Amino acid sequence: MTLNHRRAAGAPVDETAYQAQLAAEVAEVVARQRGAGIDLVNDGEYGHSMGHRYDYGSWWAYAFQRLGGLELVDYEEFAATRKPPKLGEIGLGGFERRRDMLLFDEAYADPGSGAALPAASLAAGLPVCRGPITYIGEADVARDIANMKSALAAAGVETGYLNAVAPGSCARIGNEYYDDDVELLYACADAMRNEYKAILDAGLWLQLDDPGTAESWDQIAPQPSVEEYRRYTMVRVEALNHAIRDLPNERIRYHLCWGSWHGPHVTDIALADILEPILAVNAACYSFEAANVRHEHEWRLWGGVGLPAGKQIMPGVVSHATNVVEHPELVADRIVRFAECVGRENVVASTDCGLGGRVHPQIAWAKLEALAQGARLASERLWR
Numbered sequence: 001m002t003l004n005h006r007r008a009a010g011a012p013v014d015e016t017a018y019q020a021q022l023a024a025e026v027a028e029v030v031a032r033q034r035g036a037g038i039d040l041v042n043d044g045e046y047g048h049s050m051g052h053r054y055d056y057g058s059w060w061a062y063a064f065q066r067l068g069g070l071e072l073v074d075y076e077e078f079a080a081t082r083k084p085p086k087l088g089e090i091g092l093g094g095f096e097r098r099r100d101m102l103l104f105d106e107a108y109a110d111p112g113s114g115a116a117l118p119a120a121s122l123a124a125g126l127p128v129c130r131g132p133i134t135y136i137g138e139a140d141v142a143r144d145i146a147n148m149k150s151a152l153a154a155a156g157v158e159t160g161y162l163n164a165v166a167p168g169s170c171a172r173i174g175n176e177y178y179d180d181d182v183e184l185l186y187a188c189a190d191a192m193r194n195e196y197k198a199i200l201d202a203g204l205w206l207q208l209d210d211p212g213t214a215e216s217w218d219q220i221a222p223q224p225s226v227e228e229y230r231r232y233t234m235v236r237v238e239a240l241n242h243a244i245r246d247l248p249n250e251r252i253r254y255h256l257c258w259g260s261w262h263g264p265h266v267t268d269i270a271l272a273d274i275l276e277p278i279l280a281v282n283a284a285c286y287s288f289e290a291a292n293v294r295h296e297h298e299w300r301l302w303g304g305v306g307l308p309a310g311k312q313i314m315p316g317v318v319s320h321a322t323n324v325v326e327h328p329e330l331v332a333d334r335i336v337r338f339a340e341c342v343g344r345e346n347v348v349a350s351t352d353c354g355l356g357g358r359v360h361p362q363i364a365w366a367k368l369e370a371l372a373q374g375a376r377l378a379s380e381r382l383w384r
Contacts, residue, residue, distance in 0.1 A: 022046060023147045028153035030160065036365060037372025038203065040348075041160040043151065047144035048163070048264070059209050059354065060172075063165050064127045066137025067299050069177065072125030081128045081174030091181065091220070092172060108263065128174030133187040135194040140227065145202045161205030161253065167243050168236030169212035171226060174315040190244035195281045196244055203230075205248045205251045208240065211277065211353075215259040217269035226273045233277040241282050253285035253314060254278070256382065257353045258295065260320055261343055271298040279308060289352040290315035291326065299334070302341035313342060316352030317374065318367045323359055325366045331374020337382055344382040349375045 029044035032114040064070055101108045103142035105237075107115040125183040144162055152160055167189035171181065199206045213236070217229055224232070244252060256278065258268045272289065278286060289295045299315070309315065318326045331349070338347045349371060355364035 001234045019143070021227045022143075024149065027146040027151040027154050030148070030157065031155040031366070033368065034157055038206060038368055040150075041155075041157060042207070042305050043144060043148045043160070043162060045163055045354065047140065047147065058357075059163065059211075060150050060165055061170060063137075063170055063192070065126075066135065066140055066195065067170075067188070068134035068136045069129055069187075070127040070130035070133070070173070071130050073174070074125060075116055078126035078128060078174045081176050082338070085199060086125045092216060097221055099221070099223065100218055100265060102120040103267065104264050117202045122297055126174065127256060128183060129177045129179055129187075133184075133191045135191040138198070141195050141198045145199065145204065148204060150204065161207050162199045163207045163209050163255075164192065164199065166210035166212075166236075166254075167192055168233075169210050171236075171239075172216070182239075184240045185236065186242065189239040193243045196247060198245050200251060205233055205253060206247075207253045207255055208244075208281075208283065209255050209294050210240070211237075211255075211257045212236070213256040214271075214274060215257070217274075218259075220265045221341060226269075229269065230274065232275060233274060234280065236248035237277045237280050241280075243272075244282060249282045250284045250310075252282035252283040253287055255287040255314075255353075257289050258292070260353050260358050262321060262358075265292075265294045268294055271295060274303065275301065279305075279311075285312045285314045285348060287350055288316065289319075290338070291317050291319035291352050292321050293319075296334075299337050299341065302338060305342075307342045307346060307382075312346045312348055313338060314348045314350040317349050318371045319352045320355050320358035321352065323363055325363060326370050326374070328373035330383065331370055332377035335375060335378035339378070339382055349378070 026043045026046050029046065030041050033041040043060065045062075048058045049065060064072065105116065107113045110116060141162075148160060148162060152158070152277065154291075167185055170192055171185040171188040173184075175184050180185060196206055196208070213233055217224075217234075220229070220232075258265055290299060302313065315334070317339050318330045335347060335349050351367070351371065355367060358364075359367070
């Protein structure tokens with residue numbers, strides 16, 4: 001068991017050794033990204049606690065240790081704490097009640113199918129709010145910033161970005177303290193603002209991870225109307241804009257996805273149905289899945305959308321959903337298609353989502369190299 005796994009599981013570790021290893025690993029992952037040809041790098045999210053190599057929830061679960069007012073409980077107790085939505089509103093059901101999982105129940109139940117979720121340990125429990133939410137992660141985010149800036153300097157890279165969970169996705173927790181989910185949402189927004197501000201004040205970029213914007217749709221039963229879901233999403237966008245008010249949005253990128261598990265995803269909501277609330281986020285860049293075969297066709301949508309002035313899109317052009325490494329020519333084709341829709345200066349090539357834990361590390365690095373090679377080919381085509 002690695003130091004990180006032992007620490008996440010609550011086992012005793014040499015904290016000095018752990019922190020030294022963490023700093024060294026961040027330096028290595030930054031240098032390797034730069035070596036692969038990636039221009040804007042991150043810390044691999046190594047500062048976000050996780051307890052399993054294939055931990056699909058670390059982008060969310062890391063915040064449990066950075067927010068006061070939460071208590072970790074088992075799943076049954078967690079499920080019992082969800083307040084029913086008010087009349088005329090909609091609310092989330094349990095993860096296991098997703099329509100995609102019900103439709104393909106045999107595949108999801110078969111551990112050899114490739115669709116089943118990995119058996120990551122949930123020994124640490126799930127979060128229930130039992131007091132006022134406060135931010136207590138100052139030391140953690142300061143460490144992440146210090147490790148990132150040291151790694152950037154060592155690699156000769158000017159700047160990079162750190163990830164943080166957006167309020168709408170952060171607030172998908174049990175609630176025994178606030179009157180309703182909206183009050184809980186704004187409490188999360190006010191608390192997480194401390195983390196956002198610290199990252200931006202350090203001169204780094206901030207990526208707000210908000211998969212709940214797209215994938216919460218499949219977790220609401222019965223299925224709402226698209227208009228109901230847009231209203232539900234706009235409330236969360238407004239809370240996010242509240243959290244990043246007066247912050248330098250030219251260094252804020254917003255990421256959404258339809259979840260990173262390798263299921264059929266036939267019940268995903270269409271990008272067209274949620275594009276209006278997405279573009280209402282006060283960010284400079286919008287990152288979304290576009291190489292995933294369930295959503296690749298949606299590139300056409302951007303040809304009919306007026307991208308707000310000064311904004312860019314960050315379509316995924318390599319996918320976390322397949323072990324096949326994309327050919328650089330295909331990557332270039334995908335980039336050029338988007339450039340023809342919104343302008344060549346408004347496209348930043350990216351991945352669909354985080355590759356770590358979704359594909360083997362050796363394959364992930366090959367995908368990043370293909371991304372950089374394809375971007376160079378696209379630039380040659382677009383600026384020749």
